[in-house]
Each structure stands twice: as C-alpha cells, then as structure tokens.
Amino acid sequence: MCCRAVPLALAAEEPRRPGECALPARLQPAYDRRMSTADQEREAALRALVDEYRDRCLWFLEKGYYPVTVAERLRVLDSLQRHGDLSAFQRAGELKRWVSAAISETSAGS
Helix, strand or coil, X not given: CCCCCCCCCCCCCCCCCCCCCCCCHHHCCHHHHHCCHHHHHHHHHHHHHHHHHHXXXXXXXXXXXXXXXXXXXXXXXXXXXXXCXXXXXXXXXXXXXXXXXXXXXHHHHC
16 A cells, blocks of 8 residues: 555656655555545645654654555554654544544445
C-alpha cells in the first residue's frame, strides 16, 4: 500500500515533506484520490505526527512506515498517547476521533 517501503525507482524524485506519500500521484492507490479534502488533511496530519514523533516514541516503526488500516492507525495513535508528550497526546486524541468516526460510518452503512 501507499507509503510503505518503496523501491527507489518508484519514489518521488523531489524530497517529500513529512506526511506526504512517497509514491508519484499516478501510482498512489485510488482510495487516496477518492478521499474527501478533510480526510486527506487528517491523513496528512497523521503522517506528519508519525514523522514528528518517530524517533522519540515510535522508534520501533521502520523508516517510511505509515499506518494504513484502521487497526494500524489506532495502534500507532495509542502508542503516541502512551509514550508521547502532552502535545502528542492531544493531537493523537483528535486523530483517534477521526478514525473512530470512520469506523462508525462504515458500520452504520453496512
């Protein structure tokens, strides 16, 4: 999936900002292009948060790893809340509400 280990030949040629996908737009999964603007912003915020705290409290994640599934997102956000500072705790809590809302929408729609 997007933003996991990417072969150098497929990686974007320009340096990427924290939270940006390493894949060129033509190779990004279709779900990224179908996301609402608000969801894209929250996804970027999640990736930026992971990048910011990767060395301090997410050291066990391999470089370039970003959570994709709901379970992965919740696990990473929980780790940030348990091992990060107050700012990480608050920002992870906001993103947890977004992930939880997505779970509720999915279950309510089925």
